[in-house]
Amino acid sequence: MMLHATKNSTTQIHGILIGTSSSSSIQITDAIPICHSAPTKPIVDMGLRLVQASLDKEEIVGWYSGNERAGDNQPSSVSYKLAAQIQALNEKDAAVLVMINSDSFKNMLECHCDDSGRDRGFDVYAVTGNKSDVDMPLSTTNVSLAEGDWKSISGAVAEACLKDNAGVVDFENQLETGAKGLKNKLQEGDWLRNVHVQ
Amino acid sequence: MASSSNSSKQQLDELTKDKSVSPFTILQHISDHKLNEPSLVLKHGLPLRSKKKKMPTSQYLSLLEQLAIAALHSHNVQLGSEIVTEIKSYTGGNSLRYRKLLALCLESAGDIDDAVLIYDDMLSNNPSNTYALKRKYAILRSQLKDIEARQCLNAYLEENGSDAPAWVEMAKTCMEQGDYVGAAFCYEELVLFSPMDTSIHCTLGELYVTIGGKENYILARKHFAQCLEFDKGCIRAMFGLVSAAESYLDLMEKETGDKKKKKEWDEQDVELVRDLKAYGVQNLIKSYKGSTMAGLVETILSNESN
Numbered sequence: 001m002m003l004h005a006t007k008n009s010t011t012q013i014h015g016i017l018i019g020t021s022s023s024s025s026i027q028i029t030d031a032i033p034i035c036h037s038a039p040t041k042p043i044v045d046m047g048l049r050l051v052q053a054s055l056d057k058e059e060i061v062g063w064y065s066g067n068e069r070a071g072d073n074q075p076s077s078v079s080y081k082l083a084a085q086i087q088a089l090n091e092k093d094a095a096v097l098v099m100i101n102s103d104s105f106k107n108m109l110e111c112h113c114d115d116s117g118r119d120r121g122f123d124v125y126a127v128t129g130n131k132s133d134v135d136m137p138l139s140t141t142n143v144s145l146a147e148g149d150w151k152s153i154s155g156a157v158a159e160a161c162l163k164d165n166a167g168v169v170d171f172e173n174q175l176e177t178g179a180k181g182l183k184n185k186l187q188e189g190d191w192l193r194n195v196h197v198q
Numbered sequence: 199m200a201s202s203s204n205s206s207k208q209q210l211d212e213l214t215k216d217k218s219v220s221p222f223t224i225l226q227h228i229s230d231h232k233l234n235e236p237s238l239v240l241k242h243g244l245p246l247r248s249k250k251k252k253m254p255t256s257q258y259l260s261l262l263e264q265l266a267i268a269a270l271h272s273h274n275v276q277l278g279s280e281i282v283t284e285i286k287s288y289t290g291g292n293s294l295r296y297r298k299l300l301a302l303c304l305e306s307a308g309d310i311d312d313a314v315l316i317y318d319d320m321l322s323n324n325p326s327n328t329y330a331l332k333r334k335y336a337i338l339r340s341q342l343k344d345i346e347a348r349q350c351l352n353a354y355l356e357e358n359g360s361d362a363p364a365w366v367e368m369a370k371t372c373m374e375q376g377d378y379v380g381a382a383f384c385y386e387e388l389v390l391f392s393p394m395d396t397s398i399h400c401t402l403g404e405l406y407v408t409i410g411g412k413e414n415y416i417l418a419r420k421h422f423a424q425c426l427e428f429d430k431g432c433i434r435a436m437f438g439l440v441s442a443a444e445s446y447l448d449l450m451e452k453e454t455g456d457k458k459k460k461k462e463w464d465e466q467d468v469e470l471v472r473d474l475k476a477y478g479v480q481n482l483i484k485s486y487k488g489s490t491m492a493g494l495v496e497t498i499l500s501n502e503s504n
């Protein structure tokens with residue numbers, strides 16, 4: 001997510017969150033970048049279908065977004081609707097909506113993230129289909145890491161984001177290369193796996 | 199446009215590597231090609247300030263103007279204000295170019311209210327001052343005042359309807375707010391300016407699919423088809439065409455249960471849409487053949503075709 005935001009720092013970004021869910025929690029295992037412009041139905045629809053077809057044991061559990069302007073950290077109506085549709089389609093109690101927070105992102109890059117997860121670069125919302133879902137993000141105590149601690153993980157993320165040519169390929173990048181780009185393996189860009197990101 | 203800006207940058211790289219090239223040539227190149235290279239401007243331009251006695255006043259003032267803007271782009275507000283103050287000593291406080299720079303300086307320093315006063319004053323003297331209108335819009339956008347920003351841009355477009363980048367900006371603003379109908383209106387204006395631009399047709403098609411409805415699905419497939427006529431390898435348009443066709447057929451399936459609505463669906467048109475979908479699917483599978491995603495694409499499109 002952070003690399004997607006780093007590469008497309010002057011536009012909005014959107015992507016799919018995959019993982020597993022139980023009655024009490026949602027575990028996010030990966031983020032798959034979809035687009036770096038306003039999402040439209042064909043792009044979202046095809047992106048969701050391709051991601052769904054690539055999954056084995058995991059499922060689509062949510063959506064992530066980053067708004068274009070610094071300081072614009074609230075979920076847009078579009079991001080919220082997309083997360084709500086994922087929640088409705090999966091027939092689950094909730095889906096996750098992750099929003100890149102520009103102020104927190106800046107602090108994360110400067111390695112100010114603390115052990116509680118404050119200044120990790122993003123906010124998490126639980127989308128249940130009620131309009132009040134996006135009034136406030138979940139508190140840091142409701143969002144935890146499966147392995148490692150926030151400080152060291154965010155440090156590694158900051159280091160990756162600050163490298164030259166840091167970034168990931170999204171679905172829209174692949175579409176932009178056209179049919180000729182698909183034939184050229186170097187240009188193709190595997191946005192589902194982004195294997196160069198370790 | 200992308201290739202010409204790449205070649206301008208390449209030329210700039212060559213100029214900066216050649217030590218025999220005068221700094222004036224480098225600065226002129228950056229200015230002529232409207233390149234965003236503030237660090238290079240400062241690197242090559244600042245030492246020239248000491249040579250002001252050897253330059254005509256007009257050339258020196260152009261240099262100062264370029265340096266001031268570069269300093270502000272580099273977030274060096276102090277240097278920017280110092281240069282703007284020097285410009286004032288030559289031009290006086292009433293010069294329009296000086297006041298533009300002063301307003302930019304105030305914006306960079308965060309003194310937005312005083313910057314807006316200058317722009318409002320410019321507009322009171324000349325209501326068509328496009329520079330002031332654009333800066334006011336940019337200020338409102340940066341302050342996240344979306345409603346006021348959209349009104350400001352609307353007022354600008356009423357007077358400057360031929361400004362294509364402004365229509366693109368308005369479309370972007372509409373899409374951010376989920377107003378896809380407004381965005382489609384903007385792109386309809388853009389397609390009049392550039393009827394052979396594939397990206398505009400593709401985006402317009404996507405907007406119509408997103409808005410939804412039978413008539414919009416018909417419009418969408420026309421734009422995707424136009425895009426593919428100009429660029430047969432545009433996979434984005436192929437996906438769009440399949441999406442538009444599927445949406446149309448899904449709606450048809452839902453409505454043909456109702457006897458009244460069933461009559462509104464032309465059987466020939468439905469067959470045409472099925473053919474268009476098959477065309478899109480076939481071309482996508484062909485385009486992805488040999489790529490890492492070939493199997494996935496074939497799976498999702500073949501499943502939907504059955």
